[in-house]
Amino acid sequence: MKLRTTLRGKEYRFRDLTDLLAKANEERSGDALAGIAAADMTERVAAKSLLADCLLSEIRLHSPLPPENDEVSRAIEEGIDEGTYASIRGWSVAELREYVLRTETDGSELLRIGRGMTSEMIAALCKLMSNLDLIQAAAKIEVITTCRTSIGYRGTLSSRAQPNHPTDHATGMKASLFEALAYGVGDAVIGINPVGDAAETIKSLLHATREVIAHWNIPTQNCVLGHVTTQMRAVQGGAPADLLFQSLAGTEEGNRGFGIDLALLREADALIRSEGTADGPNRWYFETGQGSELSANAHHGIDQVTLEARCYGLARRFDPFIVNTVVGFIGPEYLYDSKQVIRAGLEDHFMGKMHGLPMGVDVCYTNHMKADQNDMEALGVLLATAGVNFVIGVPMADDCMLNYQSLSYHDIATIRETLGKRPAPAFETWLEEAGILAGGRLTAAAGDARRFIY
Template sequence: MNLKTTYLGTVYQFSSLKELFAKANEEKSGDRLAGIGAETVQERIAAKEVLSQLTLSDIREHPLLSPEEDEVSRMIENQVNKPIYESIKNWSVAELREYILDDSTSGDDLKRLGRGLNSEMIAAVAKLMSNLDLVHAANKIEVLTKCNITIGYQGTLASRLQPNHPTDNVDGMIASLKEGLAYGMGDAVIGINPVDDSVESVKRLLHATHSFIGDWDIPTQNCVLAHVTAQMKAIEQGAPADMIFQSIAGTEAANRSFGINASLLNEANDMARTLGTGTGPQRLYFETGQGSELSAEAHFDIDQMTLEARNYGFAACYDPFIVNTVVGFIGPEYLYNNKQVIRAGLEDHFMGKMHGIPMGVDVCYTNHIKADQNDIEDLGVLLTASGVNFVIATPMGDDCMLNYQSLSYHDVAALRQTMKKRPSPVFEEWLEKMGIYENGKLSKIAGDATIFAR
């Protein structure tokens, strides 16, 4: 395996595949914080050149984190389809990129191909792609999943309605929920981040959302984004949960810092199937974000983009209903500015789709990062063009509980109209029935939450 090249008269020798992957990554403040990123643009270009010539078998045969040491690595390795892998193992990473971007390669071709790749191969090819490459490739791939309704159809853009409240006040949450529904939000999930993730609080929010959904016959799913163990206890005590949620990471050690492991998630999946209120077959919701492994000191000198790809390999083992990356939320230590946030959002979406998972993005930022609402709207446009399964919508784009900025209800509505996207079909039928949509567009009463006061 050659890890050496000469570029502009300078010899670049990389000591390991791990170092090569890190230095071939687009600039991320998290990689700099970890001391593993490229020192110069020239070094980054040299790393990309070397990476492009490696074969897929080179990557598989030299794991960045050994399956003997890490359960995430084992699970990813066990998922690789051997006949598909054998047919492509001698491809270079550059040849893989050309195949993905070729006009004759369909979305179904890419979904089949993805079954023969591991997460590191998918990360490697993403490192060689431009932003437009990532948009073009991801847009080919349709991933359909069903909990209570099916989302992910090409030509649609679903949304998670996020009616968080700074004190978990049910009346305040319901008021925000009504406004979001009046803008056509909520087909992916009505998902609440609780301030208090005690079992009693989780039960109260699940009962409130489930009752509202039932009263108005809304074709969607509910979820409260507490720790998985709190949700499981709430469900055991009779709380109506369509899905179970958990944040995940790309290494066993980072997952352990979250208080989870593969066995616990298997147990949660079984509980969602036997005691949950979602009809399925998919009933899990995962959330990720570049940099989480570094913040847990569990990154093993692997770059944050590659670790994020491993999140998706881990998630794919559970056949989830939805997965989203929270790009821009963790902070400038990991994604410093608008350029890095936009790049990470496009990388994450592409890598998730190549893993065959239903990929969404929380298009967001915090006030101490060098980005603003225009940057987030730019990323929203790019992701919508990429065929993202869903985005997250908050009232006025300002989450008053988590204290960060995201897309607003009306932003998502504008993305649908501008990019000619529709809500998920069954949800759109309900919107038409409620008078919120007319002829595939928002009606004159859209945004008026008083329609739910009748």
């Protein structure tokens, strides 16, 4: 592997593949905080030029975190289709990029070659792509999954209704949920972030969402985003859960910080398949986000884009229903401003899709970040153009419990209408029967939450 080059009369040397991957990243405040970022644009270009010539076989051979040292690396390795890998191992990253962006390379072919790639290969590819490249390539890929209902069809934009409440009050949660439904939001999942992580709290919220779903015969799924062990206790206690949720990190040590490991995820997987309330094969909801490993001091000197790709390599082992990156939630320490948030959202979506995942994005930012709601709306439009499976909505784009800004319910409706996107098919039929949607557009009755009070 070549690790040195000369640009404009100056020689640039890189320590190893880990160093090369980090310095080939687009500017990222988290990498600068970790002390691994390129010193300037010229060094970044030097790193990209060397990475472009790296063979995929070299990337696999020189893994930044060897499988013998990390169970996430082992999970990624074990998930590789060796026949597919053998057919592309001799490609350079530049050749891979050209192949991915060819007009005649369709989404099914991208999914095929993705199964033969390690997460580090997909991250390397991402680092050589522009924002428009990331949109073009991801838009080719269709990933359809089924829990109680199916989402991910081309031409659709699904949504998670996030009716959080600052005291986990079921009536307050329902008021927010009714508004979401009135705007046609919630076909991916009704997913609540609880304030308290007690099994009884999670049981109460799961029963409350199941009551609404059953009363109105809504074709969707429910989930309460507590720690997976608390959700397991709730399910074992009779709570009606369609999905289990868990945040993932890209290293074994990072996952220990979340209180999980592969053994626990396998145990939870068996539980939701035996005692969950959905019929479909896809029973997991995973969440990720650039910077979580660094915040836990579990990054091992690896850049945050590569670590994010590794999260997706772990997620695909469990065949999830939905995955999303919470792209601006951690704050400016990891994504400094709107430019970095927009880039990260497009990177994460593309890398997730190349892993074959049903990828969504929480288009969000914190109030101490150099970003505003206009930036989030712009990213929402870009992601919808790129074929994102789902986005997340909260009332008035302001989460009263998590204290961050996301998309509003009506933002999602507006993006659908502007770009001609539809809800998931079964949910669209339900909205039409309820008089909320007609011909793919909201009716005059939409937005009135009072219709769902009972």
